[in-house]
Amino acid sequence: MNHGTHGTPLAPARSGVPEHGRVPKYYLVKAQVEELLDALGPGGRLPTEAALAERYGVARATLRQALRDLLLEGRLRRQGRGTVVAGAKIEQPLSLASYTEGVTRQGLRPGRTLIALDRQSAEPALAERLAVAPGEMLWHLERVLRADEERVGLESTYLPVARVPDLDREFDPAGSLYAHLHARGLRLAGAEERIETVLATPREALLIGTPPALPMLLLHRRSRDDAGRPLELVRTLYRGDRFSFTLDLAAPTTV
Missing domain, CATH: 1.10.10.10 (Winged helix-like DNA-binding domain superfamily/Winged helix DNA-binding domain)
Known part of the structure; x- marks a missing residue:
């Protein structure tokens, strides 16, 4: 549309x-x-x-x-x-702003429910994407996203344990991961994103609380720090009936 x-x-x-x-x-x-x-x-x-x-x-x-x-x-x-x-869809900007910032900007109360926070060995594909050695330990953080207590998405994040060794002890899973990283001197300087439409798996639909036939917006993101090193990989499912994405476009400097 x-x-x-x-x-x-x-x-x-x-x-x-x-x-x-x-x-x-x-x-x-x-x-x-x-x-x-x-x-x-x-x-x-x-x-x-x-x-x-x-x-x-x-x-x-x-x-x-x-x-x-x-x-x-x-x-x-x-x-x-x-x-x-239903009310208006939640507009999430395509930027390095966190989910918390995007939802709060619209007067809604962001929230997250922890599903998993564990360590796992990096498989070759994940290791390549995060520029770490195969077998290096990664954090896997999975959370249900909420807006005013309504379940609206499911987020899965991978980060090298060596970069954030205290994640399981000092991070509040209900809060913003980006705020936690920023407080520890890890700043995001850029990211690559890809968006596609998919159907949720039965497990994902159960966690989000939607019918499996409901279309989802799937966002893949790889974020980099200010030295250009990959810092995180994120796979986020957003409910297609509750979210839209916005992007400000600027005219090219040359024709």
Whole structure:
């Protein structure tokens, strides 16, 4: 979807109507439900499927397809046995800012739940990416990401133990890893990132609390210190229905 300034979504061309003019019935219902969502506002509870199907004069299967699209787009979210209108997506900047900074900037309370913090021997592929010898000890830190207590992602980080030997004793897993590194004189000077869309594994979906069919945004990052040495490898899954990424682009200095 195209976006205007300040992250405001632009409507799809011709409101999604194909060139031949024939619109699937579920899509018409979806547009009607979207009007209801705007009226209810974030947190508003949606009527039951039976009530909505009767309201719009469609079969339950048609209604479910419309609701499924709205769930995948992040307009709706499950709450208990019901469905409520979701708030705006969390905008995470593509920068060296930490998750804490990105979420706090939007007035949300960041949080993390520790899944694992252990040592493991560097396999050849990991060793190459971190510029360490195969077999060197690495920290593996895995945490569920939260925003206002809602589970929104899963982060897995690898760092050389030699660079941060006190991680298991002095680091608060609920806090910012970047703040911990900065306090110990380890500053991030740059990073390479790659983003792709994936489906979560059954384990990941269980930890994040989402259906396995929900699309995820997968971010791979390798960060470097101010001497150009790799410092961390991060694999982060973000819920596709709750996150969008932003990037400020500058014009090139030469044409």
